[in-house]
C-alpha cells in the first residue's frame with residue numbers, strides 16, 4: 001500500500017514493510033521503514049574549526065572501559081580528543097589562550113550517541129505536497145530536526161536510504177549531527193521502489209539491482225551492466241556511501257507478490273560490498289526474511305522480528321523456529337536492530353494523548369504540532385482508519401484502533417532473548433518509519449530506549465548498542481563510539497552514569513560535536529521554554 005505524494009523535486013515515498021498477518025488490517029502492519037525522500041548530492045560532515053577545549057575533573061564512562069575513569073581531564077584539539085589523563089589542567093588554559101574550560105566536577109563524560117537507522121529526507125507525518133502547501137511550517141521543522149537529534153545526544157546518524165543530493169540538503173543545516181548514508185540496493189520493481197510510478201522509480205533508485213533474468217524487460221535507458229551488484233556497489237562507494245542497504249520484502253496488504261532478490265544476487269552484493277569495505281544491511285522483519293538474511297551473509301538485520309509464520313500459543317513466547325533464527329543471529333554475530341518504535345509509532349496515531357505529551361515541545365516547533373493536531377495533519381491516521389473500517393464493517397469508528405500487541409510481544413521476547421545471549425544488538429530506530437508524527441526526531445530515540453529497557457536490555461547494553469557496537473558495525477569506530485585519544489570529539493557531558501540509568505540522556509549538560517560545545521537549551525525547539533532543556537541547571541562554567 002502506498003502512501004506517497006508525488007512532487008516536483010522527488011517523491012515522498014513511503015513503504016510499508018512486511019506481510020501482515022491476517023488479523024491486522026490490510027497493509028497496516030507493513031507500515032514500517034524504508035522511507036526515502038530521494039533528492040539528490042553530498043558528502044560527509046566535516047569538522048568545522050572550533051576553539052580547543054579542556055574538560056576538568058570529570059568522570060569518563062566509555063564502552064571500551066569496564067570501570068568509570070574518575071577525576072580526569074580531557075583536552076580537545078582541532079575537533080578531536082587530544083588527551084585523557086589526570087592533572088592536565090595545571091598550567092593550562094589561561095583565559096587568554098582561547099581554550100574553553102568546562103568544569104566536569106560531579107559530571108560524566110560519555111561518547112555522543114549513534115543511531116544506525118534513520119531517514120532524514122522528509123518531515124515526519126508530512127507529504128511533499130503538504131510541505132509545499134505550508135512552506136513556513138516545513139521550514140521551521142526542517143531547521144529544528146537536526147537540533148532535536150542533538151538535543152537527545154545523537155551526534156552521529158546513518159541514513160539507510162539516501163543519495164549525495166539528499167545528504168547535501170541535510171548537511172546544509174547548522175548545527176547538524178555527523179551523518180553518513182547507505183545506498184539502497186533495491187531489486188528493480190521490488191520493495192520499496194514499487195511504491196513509485198514507473199519510470200520515476202528508476203531515477204529515484206540509482207543503486208537498484210537488475211537480475212539477469214529480468215534484463216529482457218529493462219526500461220529504455222537502463223543498462224543491466226550498470227545495475228549488477230558489483231556496479232551498484234562501485235557507484236555508491238564513489239558517491240560516499242559507507243554501507244549498502246538491501247531488502248527482502250514480499251509486500252503486505254493488497255501488495256503481496258513483490259519480487260524478492262535471489263539468494264545468489266544478495267551473496268554477490270555482499271561479496272562486492274565487503275571487497276569495497278562496506279557493511280550490508282537488510283530490511284527483514286519476518287521469519288522468512290531474517291532466515292534469508294542469515295543465509296546470504298548480510299552483516300546487519302535492520303529490523304526486529306515481528307511477523308512469524310507460526311505463533312506461540314502463549315503470547316510473547318518464542319517458538320522453537322523463532323529461537324533457531326535468533327540462535328543463528330547470535331552465533332553469526334549478526335547486527336540486529338530491534339526498531340520497536342516502528343510499531344509504537346503506528347499505534348500512537350490512535351493514542352489521543354500522544355500529541356499533548358510535553359516532551360514533544362522540546363523537539364518540534366509549535367507550528368508543526370498545531371498542524372499535526374489539525375484535520376490535515378491527521379491524514380495518515382485517517383487513511384489507516386479507513387483501512388480498519390474496511391476490515392471491520394459495522395464497528396463504530398471510535399472503537400477502531402491499531403493494535404500491534406502481537407508483533408510487539410514477539411519483538412520484545414526476541415530482543416530479550418538476544419540480550420540475554422550476548423547478541424550484537426545495535427541501536428537503530430528507523431525514524432521515521434512511516435509518515436507518522438508519532439516518530440518525532442530525537443524523542444523517538446528516547447522512547448526506543450524505554451522499549452529496549454522494557455524488553456530486558458540493561459542500561460549498559462543500551463549504552464553499548466548506541467555507541468561502540470554501532471560504530472564497529474558501520475566501521476566508524478576509528479572516528480567515534482568511545483572517549484579515546486584521536487577520535488572525533490563527539491561527547492556528552494551528563495549528570496548520571498549511563499551504565500546505571502538511561503536518565504543520563506535526559507540530563508545532558510553539554511552536547512559536544514566535533515569539539516563544538518552546544519547548549520541543550522539552545523537546541524530545544526523554541527516552544528520548549530528555558531526550563532525545559534535537558535541541561536536546565538548545574539551548567540559548567542564557560
Ligand SMILES: [Zn+2]
Nearest residue numbers: 033034035430
Ligand atoms: Zn528504515
